[in-house]
Amino acid sequence: MGSTILSICYLFGSVTFILGLKMLSNPATARRGNRIAAAGMTVAIFGTIFLYKDEAGHGLHNYAWIFGGLVIGAILGTIAAKKVKMTAMPEMVSLFNGMGGACAALISLVEFNHLLEGASPSANHSVIGDLLNTIAYTETAAFTQRIAIILGGLIIGSVSFAGSMIAWGKLNGKIKDFTFKGQHIFNLLLFAIILGLAVYLAWAKPENAQLLLYGIFALSLLYGVMFVLPIGGADMPVVISLLNSFTGVAAAFGGFLYDNPVMLTGGILVGAAGTLLTILMCKAMNRSLRNVLIGSFGATAVAGEKKEYGAYKEISVTDAAMVMAYANKVIIVPGYGLAVAQAQHACHELEKTLEARGVDVKYAIHPVAGRMPGHMNVLLAEADVSYDKLKEMEEANEEFKSTDVVLVLGANDVVNPAAKSDPASPIYGMPILEVEDAKAIIVNKRSMKPGYAGIENELFFRPKTSMLFGDAKDVLQQLVSEVRNV
Amino acid sequence: MNEFLNWIHIHQQMIYVVILSIFLGIEVIGRVPSVLHTPLMSGANAIHGVVIIGAIIVMGRAEADNWLALVLGFLAVILGTLNVVGGFVVTDRMLEMFKKKK
Numbered sequence: 001m002g003s004t005i006l007s008i009c010y011l012f013g014s015v016t017f018i019l020g021l022k023m024l025s026n027p028a029t030a031r032r033g034n035r036i037a038a039a040g041m042t043v044a045i046f047g048t049i050f051l052y053k054d055e056a057g058h059g060l061h062n063y064a065w066i067f068g069g070l071v072i073g074a075i076l077g078t079i080a081a082k083k084v085k086m087t088a089m090p091e092m093v094s095l096f097n098g099m100g101g102a103c104a105a106l107i108s109l110v111e112f113n114h115l116l117e118g119a120s121p122s123a124n125h126s127v128i129g130d131l132l133n134t135i136a137y138t139e140t141a142a143f144t145q146r147i148a149i150i151l152g153g154l155i156i157g158s159v160s161f162a163g164s165m166i167a168w169g170k171l172n173g174k175i176k177d178f179t180f181k182g183q184h185i186f187n188l189l190l191f192a193i194i195l196g197l198a199v200y201l202a203w204a205k206p207e208n209a210q211l212l213l214y215g216i217f218a219l220s221l222l223y224g225v226m227f228v229l230p231i232g233g234a235d236m237p238v239v240i241s242l243l244n245s246f247t248g249v250a251a252a253f254g255g256f257l258y259d260n261p262v263m264l265t266g267g268i269l270v271g272a273a274g275t276l277l278t279i280l281m282c283k284a285m286n287r288s289l290r291n292v293l294i295g296s297f298g299a300t301a302v303a304g305e306k307k308e309y310g311a312y313k314e315i316s317v318t319d320a321a322m323v324m325a326y327a328n329k330v331i332i333v334p335g336y337g338l339a340v341a342q343a344q345h346a347c348h349e350l351e352k353t354l355e356a357r358g359v360d361v362k363y364a365i366h367p368v369a370g371r372m373p374g375h376m377n378v379l380l381a382e383a384d385v386s387y388d389k390l391k392e393m394e395e396a397n398e399e400f401k402s403t404d405v406v407l408v409l410g411a412n413d414v415v416n417p418a419a420k421s422d423p424a425s426p427i428y429g430m431p432i433l434e435v436e437d438a439k440a441i442i443v444n445k446r447s448m449k450p451g452y453a454g455i456e457n458e459l460f461f462r463p464k465t466s467m468l469f470g471d472a473k474d475v476l477q478q479l480v481s482e483v484r485n486v
Numbered sequence: 487m488n489e490f491l492n493w494i495h496i497h498q499q500m501i502y503v504v505i506l507s508i509f510l511g512i513e514v515i516g517r518v519p520s521v522l523h524t525p526l527m528s529g530a531n532a533i534h535g536v537v538i539i540g541a542i543i544v545m546g547r548a549e550a551d552n553w554l555a556l557v558l559g560f561l562a563v564i565l566g567t568l569n570v571v572g573g574f575v576v577t578d579r580m581l582e583m584f585k586k587k588k
Contacts, residue, residue: 092572
């Protein structure tokens with residue numbers, strides 16, 4: 001009876017996960033989809049706590065520990081998720097993803113020890129060696145299989161955990177990019193060693209299994225760190241999405257281990273959907289996953305010839321305010337710099353001030369502007385910018401022709417004309433916002449430093465363009481007061 | 487070879503589930519607009535928190551004197567819950583903003 005109800009709970013959970021993912025991919029149903037999946041998860045969790053029976057028919061005990069963990073985790077999770085700023089959303093997701101990976105790795109550690117203890121009643125010496133001599137062939141196969149499953153969960157879970165922590169550190173600026181010569185070869189070697197040790201442990205069953213296990217654990221953590229370290233900060237969204245699908249696979253290994261259908265379906269679903277999402281994200285940036293992971297972006301671009309672009313011209317805040325105040329139509333192009341400076345509210349303020357003077361203000365959103373796809377939409381929505389003011393790329397490109405002033409706020413590569421004109425450029429072929437069609441362009445940046453693609457932007461040197469240096473938030477606040485004084 | 491075939495035979499159900507889930511996972515999000523990439527990633531992140539069920543099983547089966555299992559299991563339950571609860575709440579917050587502007 002109980003186990004039938006539990007099966008139904010798991011079936012319900014699996015179905016809500018599928019429905020949830022489906023609904024999450026449509027703006028109108030997304031929020032409901034998320035809640036439906038959460039409901040299914042709750043049912044699966046409490047079903048497990050109260051109805052789970054192991055092979056021998058024993059239920060679970062240690063309820064105090066279980067509920068203690070659940071309550072602590074739920075309180076911490078809710079506080080963290082509620083308090084995080086909108087701009088810091090990506091790193092929060094990375095952090096939570098890491099927790100899931102660590103959870104999978106810990107499960108594997110405990111289950112491995114269980115397996116060793118269970119293997120030999122006389123736990124005095126070389127457990128597995130004895131075992132091999134005594135148990136029948138089929139049992140050996142089952143044993144190997146269990147070890148393989150446990151190791152799979154351990155390796156993928158640890159890589160996901162360590163990688164997510166590095167991605168988290170990079171996004172909030174605590175960890176800088178770090179590369180050394182031959183890093184990719186080092187990583188490949190490291191991965192080969194991990195796999196080799198795992199095969200050795202699972203199939204050859206050496207004497208000091210425990211030591212090997214912790215060795216694999218440590219090397220997997222190291223691999224996770226080395227895997228993410230060289231990848232540029234702006235590519236972190238793609239990496240997080242990839243690690244997200246890793247954790248899904250780690251969860252699926254748990255499903256194999258416990259013959260648990262909801263873990264299996266949930267894990268595999270996320271593994272597959274996460275992989276596709278990773279590829280879609282790369283596509284939106286017109287790059288391949290390989291290109292992102294190997295990070296050849298900056299490295300090869302620098303090698304190309306340096307063109308002489310001439311001088312750029314600067315504009316003062318007062319002049320910029322004047323130009324915009326007397327324009328008929330202004331389009332704002334937000335980018336990474338806006339998110340870093342947390343200038344979305346100041347930006348909305350400028351929009352309102354200009355509108356009060358009768359200026360038509362819109363926003364042009366490039367699909368990969370910001371730290372992750374859709375980031376600008378979330379950010380501007382937080383500042384109460386109305387939805388119909390946000391123009392997607394195609395629509396915006398039509399409108400630039402009739403625009404007096406384009407204000408570029410901390411965006412760079414997404415407005416670089418080289419993507420259209422220079423086949424040698426590493427971003428050649430990426431769709432861009434064609435701001436050059438406008439009558440005047442004002443670019444706000446902190447300095448002349450190139451964007452994350454590591455290439456110069458010709459746009460900054462064009463006669464129509466003027467540069468307005470400074471932190472996006474400060475500049476916007478000054479612009480607002482200047483426009484009011486005009 | 488025999489061993490392998492045998493393995494497939496015993497686990498056919500699971501193999502079906504895995505293969506079908508892979509196709510389903512790909513199909514189900516195939517048409518997601520780029521605006522929703524971030525929330526979708528976050529939502530999927532919460533769903534793989536289902537690994538918490540494994541943590542609960544580990545915890546609930548640990549013998550009272552096995553401190554290693556108890557402590558690691560307890561940690562696993564906390565981390566798994568963080569993943570699930572934090573993941574769903576963050577996603578909800580993101581999507582709340584999307585709704586407001588419509």
